[in-house]
Amino acid sequence: MSIGTAQNAADGQAEALAVTPEDVFAAAERLAGHATITPALSWAALDERVGTRVLVKAEVLQRTGTFKYRGAYNRLSQLAPEQRPAGVVAFSSGNHAQGVAAAAKVLGMPATIVMPSDAPAIKLANTRAFGAEVVLYDRWTEDRVAIGRALAAERAATLVPAFDDPDIIAGQGTLGLELARQAEEKGAHLDLLLCPCGGGGLIAGVSLAFSALSPETRIYSVEPEAFDDTRRSLESRVAQRNTPGARSICDALLAEEPGKLTFPINRRLLAGGLAVSDDEACAGVAYTARTLKLVVEPGGAVALAALLTGKIDARSKSVGVVLTGGNIDPPLLADILCRYPG
Amino acid sequence: MSIGTAQNAADGQAEALAVTPEDVFAAAERLAGHATITPALSWAALDERVGTRVLVKAEVLQRTGTFKYRGAYNRLSQLAPEQRPAGVVAFSSGNHAQGVAAAAKVLGMPATIVMPSDAPAIKLANTRAFGAEVVLYDRWTEDRVAIGRALAAERAATLVPAFDDPDIIAGQGTLGLELARQAEEKGAHLDLLLCPCGGGGLIAGVSLAFSALSPETRIYSVEPEAFDDTRRSLESRVAQRNTPGARSICDALLAEEPGKLTFPINRRLLAGGLAVSDDEACAGVAYTARTLKLVVEPGGAVALAALLTGKIDARSKSVGVVLTGGNIDPPLLADILCRYPG
Numbered sequence: 001m002s003i004g005t006a007q008n009a010a011d012g013q014a015e016a017l018a019v020t021p022e023d024v025f026a027a028a029e030r031l032a033g034h035a036t037i038t039p040a041l042s043w044a045a046l047d048e049r050v051g052t053r054v055l056v057k058a059e060v061l062q063r064t065g066t067f068k069y070r071g072a073y074n075r076l077s078q079l080a081p082e083q084r085p086a087g088v089v090a091f092s093s094g095n096h097a098q099g100v101a102a103a104a105k106v107l108g109m110p111a112t113i114v115m116p117s118d119a120p121a122i123k124l125a126n127t128r129a130f131g132a133e134v135v136l137y138d139r140w141t142e143d144r145v146a147i148g149r150a151l152a153a154e155r156a157a158t159l160v161p162a163f164d165d166p167d168i169i170a171g172q173g174t175l176g177l178e179l180a181r182q183a184e185e186k187g188a189h190l191d192l193l194l195c196p197c198g199g200g201g202l203i204a205g206v207s208l209a210f211s212a213l214s215p216e217t218r219i220y221s222v223e224p225e226a227f228d229d230t231r232r233s234l235e236s237r238v239a240q241r242n243t244p245g246a247r248s249i250c251d252a253l254l255a256e257e258p259g260k261l262t263f264p265i266n267r268r269l270l271a272g273g274l275a276v277s278d279d280e281a282c283a284g285v286a287y288t289a290r291t292l293k294l295v296v297e298p299g300g301a302v303a304l305a306a307l308l309t310g311k312i313d314a315r316s317k318s319v320g321v322v323l324t325g326g327n328i329d330p331p332l333l334a335d336i337l338c339r340y341p342g
Numbered sequence: 343m344s345i346g347t348a349q350n351a352a353d354g355q356a357e358a359l360a361v362t363p364e365d366v367f368a369a370a371e372r373l374a375g376h377a378t379i380t381p382a383l384s385w386a387a388l389d390e391r392v393g394t395r396v397l398v399k400a401e402v403l404q405r406t407g408t409f410k411y412r413g414a415y416n417r418l419s420q421l422a423p424e425q426r427p428a429g430v431v432a433f434s435s436g437n438h439a440q441g442v443a444a445a446a447k448v449l450g451m452p453a454t455i456v457m458p459s460d461a462p463a464i465k466l467a468n469t470r471a472f473g474a475e476v477v478l479y480d481r482w483t484e485d486r487v488a489i490g491r492a493l494a495a496e497r498a499a500t501l502v503p504a505f506d507d508p509d510i511i512a513g514q515g516t517l518g519l520e521l522a523r524q525a526e527e528k529g530a531h532l533d534l535l536l537c538p539c540g541g542g543g544l545i546a547g548v549s550l551a552f553s554a555l556s557p558e559t560r561i562y563s564v565e566p567e568a569f570d571d572t573r574r575s576l577e578s579r580v581a582q583r584n585t586p587g588a589r590s591i592c593d594a595l596l597a598e599e600p601g602k603l604t605f606p607i608n609r610r611l612l613a614g615g616l617a618v619s620d621d622e623a624c625a626g627v628a629y630t631a632r633t634l635k636l637v638v639e640p641g642g643a644v645a646l647a648a649l650l651t652g653k654i655d656a657r658s659k660s661v662g663v664v665l666t667g668g669n670i671d672p673p674l675l676a677d678i679l680c681r682y683p684g
Contacts (some may be wrong), residue, residue, distance in 0.1 A: 039381040044405055044444075060635040063386055102386075122632070286672070290464070293402040293637040295667035326635035329682060330628070334676035339673060 019166045020260040021212035024173035024205055027074040031174055034060050034106065035070050038175075040182035040320075045083070046292050050307055053318045055188050057179045060296050060326030064126065066252075066326050067175050067202055068092075068099030068162075074171025075160055076103045084109045086095075088160045089152040091115070091137075091144040093251050094123025095325050096162040101130035112157065120251060120297075120329045135245065140245070163201030164259035173205025179320060180213035190217045191317035194303035196324045197221035197230050199255040201261035206322070207269035209287045217320070218271035220312060222303040224248035224278060231273025232265065233258050249278040252299030252325055274312060276305045284308060285333070286340035288323065295333065300325035346554070348619050359610065360603040363554035364548055366515035369416040373516055376419075376448065377412050378404050380517075381403035382524035382662075392649055395660045397530050399521045401666030402638050406468065408594075409517050409544055409666050410434075410441030410504075417502055418445045426451045428498045433457070433490040435481075435593050436465025437667050438504040443472035454499065456490045460534045462593060462639075462671045505543030506601035516549025519581025521662060522555035532559045533659035536616070536645035538666045539563035539572050541597040548664070550610035559662070560613035562654060565646040566620060568589035572608065573615025575600050591620040594641030594667055616654060618647045626650060627675070628682035630665065637675065642667035 038061045046054050059112030062071045076088060087110030090100040094167050097113040104111035111132040115124060116139035128134055135151065152159040161168060183190050195203045203221050210217050221230045226246040233240045241257040244279065248254060259265065276284075281298040287298045296304075303321045307314060380403045388396050405411045418430060429452030432442040439455040446453035453474040457466060458481035469653040470476055477493065479486050494501040503510060525532050535552065537545045545563050552559050563572045575582045583599040590596060600608065618626075623640040626647030630638045636645075645663045649656060 036383070036385075038382075039403075041378070041381075041403055043378075061381075061383055065543050065633075289637050290672055290677070291407075293407050295635040295637060317460050330632055330679035333631070334679040337672035337676040 001198055014042065015200060017265050019169045019205070019208055019265065021208045023166065023170035024177060024209045027167070027170040028174045028177050030074055030077055031070060032173065034073055035174065035261065037178055038062050040179055040186070043292060049208045050314055052314045052316060053188060054307065055183055055186065055190065055318070055320045056304070057175065057294065057320065057322045058294055059175060060294055060300060060323050064098040064100065064102045065326040066095040068095045069102055070174050071168035071171035071201060072096065072099035072103040072160065073106070075165060075167040076100070076107050076109070078167060082167070083158055086156045086158070087111055088156065088161045089114070089148050090162065091148040092162050093254060094119045094127070095252050095327060097122060097127040097132070098130065098327070099130035100160050101127045103148040104132065105130045112151055114144050114151065116144070116197065120327060122329050123327050124325065155184060163262045166261065169201050169204070169205045169262060170178045170266070172202040173209045175322065176206030176209030177213065180210055183214070183320060188318050190214060190320040191269030192314060193217050194222050194306055194312070195219065195322045196253060196299060196302045198222050198253040198299070199259045200230055200266050201259065203270065204262040204265040207265060211269055219269065220271055221266065221273045222306045223273065223275045224250040224253055224281065224302065225275045227253055228273065228275040229254065229255070229257050231275050233263060234267060234270055234273045237267060239263050250281055250299035250302060252297060253302065274306045276302050276309060276311065280305045280309050282336050283340050285328070285336050289333070289337060294323060295326045295328065296323045297325050297328035343556070359605060359607050361511045361607065362552045365512035366551045367521060369509070369512040370516045370519050372416055372419055372601055373412060373513065376415055377516065380404050381518055382521055382528070385634060392656055394656045394658060395530060396649065397525055397528065397532065397602060397660070397662045398634065398646070399517065399662065399664045400636055401517060402636055402642060402665050405614065406439040406440040407443045407668040408441065409514055410437045411444055413510035413513035414438065414441035414445040414502065414514050415448070415542060415551070417507060417509040418442070418449050418451070420509060424501055428500070429453055430502045431456070431490050431494040431497065431499045432502045432504065433486040434504050435596060436461045436469070437594050437669060439469040439474070440465060440472065440669070442502050443469045443474035446474065447472045449564050454493055454497070456486050456493065461472070462669060464671050465669050468669065488549050490682055505541030505597070506603045508603065511543050511604060511607070513547070514544040515551045517544065517664065518551030519555065520550030522552055525662060530660050532556060532662040534654065534656060535559050535561045535662040536564050536648055537597060537664045538641060538644045539562065539565050540595040540641070541601045542572055542602065542608050544614065544666065546604040546607040549607060554609055561611065562613055563608065563615045564648045565615065565617045566592040566595055566623065567617045569597065570615065570617040571597070571599050574611055575605060576609060576615045579609060581605050589664070592623055592641035592644060594639060595644065598636050615639045616648045618651060619654065622647045622651050624678050625682050627678050631679060636662065636665060637668045637670065638665045639670035
């Protein structure tokens with residue numbers, strides 16, 4: 001609470017946020033029995049490596065291999081009966097795609113997903129395996145928002161945003177509720193929490209959950225260096241865009257700018273932002289496979305990578321880290337394992 | 343109990359077993375706070391693939407990446423104060439090596455481990471990283487038992503067997519206690535349990551745990567085809583050896599014959615034995631990385647591989663599967679990911 005209040009005072013206003021902790025609690029009730037309660041794990045080897053106690057939220061073990069199922073199910077399960085036959089449309093680089101496709105399948109409604117043609121093959125294949133229709137676009141020349149909107153209008157379907165949506169944010173926040181409770185059960189009060197950040201939906205929801213259950217925890221977003229819009233935006237207190245045409249191996253974290261709903265939440269509740277290079281993210285992928293025995297994609301590894309490379313002083317602090325997604329193409333994982341022998 | 347009693351009657355005697363369920367409960371108390379309580383996980387995608395409900399004991403997330411830490415800690419923590427300064431000696435293809443080395447480090451005693459020179463590099467490196475002295479031998483021409491005994495005698499150190507030891511068996515059995523309780527918490531009464539088997543220490547301990555907590559569960563050992571001594575021994579009711587010189591990619595499961603202590607337990611408590619080919623084990627490794635987002639070594643994947651390849655009729659049954667170890671060399675994992683695209 002102290003952080004939120006202080007930053008809020010600095011912003012000079014007490015604007016209402018689009019989502020409340022109560023929305024996250026309500027999402028958790030909706031998700032009970034549908035989403036996996038992923039484990040929060042610790043390893044002596046990791047603790048020794050970073051010189052502190054680390055709790056890893058292994059969200060790669062979530063249904064569809066990423067947290068995106070949480071938000072998607074929370075959103076889709078609230079569609080009115082008359083909206084369901086026309087189904088949903090989403091645009092996504094791949095993890096939101098799978099989350100929406102899987103939730104639509106469970107709820108028995110059609111899904112159309114607009115995906116970049118260079119999305120990881122595993123994400124394209126999984127999305128199709130959930131029965132969704134995949135419409136490809138060129139990430140660098142076409143406008144996925146326009147394509148998605150046109151499809152939704154044409155089919156009278158509901159457009160499901162990847163992060164800038166109250167129900168999506170609340171759904172992702174259930175990860176935070178779980179982690180705060182798991183930390184408490186393990187007697188590990190988290191001083192710091194590091195969480196990957198693309199459009200900021202997950203970390204916004206997680207921050208809301210922590211504002212209710214563990215308000216003293218200082219939460220940091222972690223982004224790829226070329227997509228560090230949230231870090232710069234938190235510093236300037238005003239939303240900043242990334243350089244057009246920037247590239248990163250972290251395909252899950254290529255949002256152009258902070259969300260209109262997510263940024264006000266993150267500006268109020270986050271302690272700051274960090275960034276890692278693609279090289280550091282890949283080394284994090286290799287470390288995670290070799291030592292933690294978990295498969296994580298580059299974008300899902302950035303928070304752990306920030307910790308492993310000392311982007312923040314974590315000594316003598318209890319640290320939480322979220323591994324957000326594990327949908328990496330096997331050939332890329334193979335390549336990283338060979339290039340980063342540890 | 344029914345299975346145990348029936349088979350016991352068939353054997354025509356009620357010989358006392360070397361380990362009791364009470365020994366496993368006592369080991370669990372010793373291990374509390376030292377070994378990781380690894381999660382028991384389920385995936386909708388896996389359930390759909392095999393047409394039944396599957397609970398996976400993700401023991402690759404254990405300290406040292408394998409269940410071996412359980413038995414090693416249980417054994418070493420019971421050494422008398424006067425035995426500790428001289429330390430311990432073990433011979434192992436790699437996972438027991440790491441378990442003993444890690445437990446010795448925690449308990450502050452020296453460890454010498456006799457390992458085959460062709461052991462996976464990750465196992466050699468990890469064992470040394472825990473501070474143990476590693477003595478190499480040629481798996482195909484030298485006698486590791488003789489080397490280990492000579493070293494132990496020379497140093498007045500305690501020899502710690504890999505599986506044929508009551509404290510080792512009881513320690514490994516704590517995995518079974520956890521799994522039986524986790525299954526109950528999840529409302530999943532296990533009809534079947536599939537567990538990798540080398541010398542039979544883990545499955546013996548697990549079977550003792552289940553005989554107390556879930557006696558109706560039918561437990562099957564799973565071995566590599568060329569090392570199916572337990573399967574054949576269970577069929578003939580008499581211990582059978584493997585063909586000398588046999589090879590398998592499952593380096594963790596290359597025991598020559600069932601243990602003198604483990605086989606009487608397994609003969610009484612197991613429902614039967616299964617075996618998979620190296621090719622099936624590797625496909626299991628690839629599936630586990632791709633879909634379950636867990637890193638497992640070939641020997642650790644054989645139980646899941648048996649389920650995935652239909653070695654037993656699991657339809658309409660609730661099935662438990664143990665993933666026993668994740669210490670696979672990154673280049674081998676890379677190779678398997680490329681050769682088994684799924």
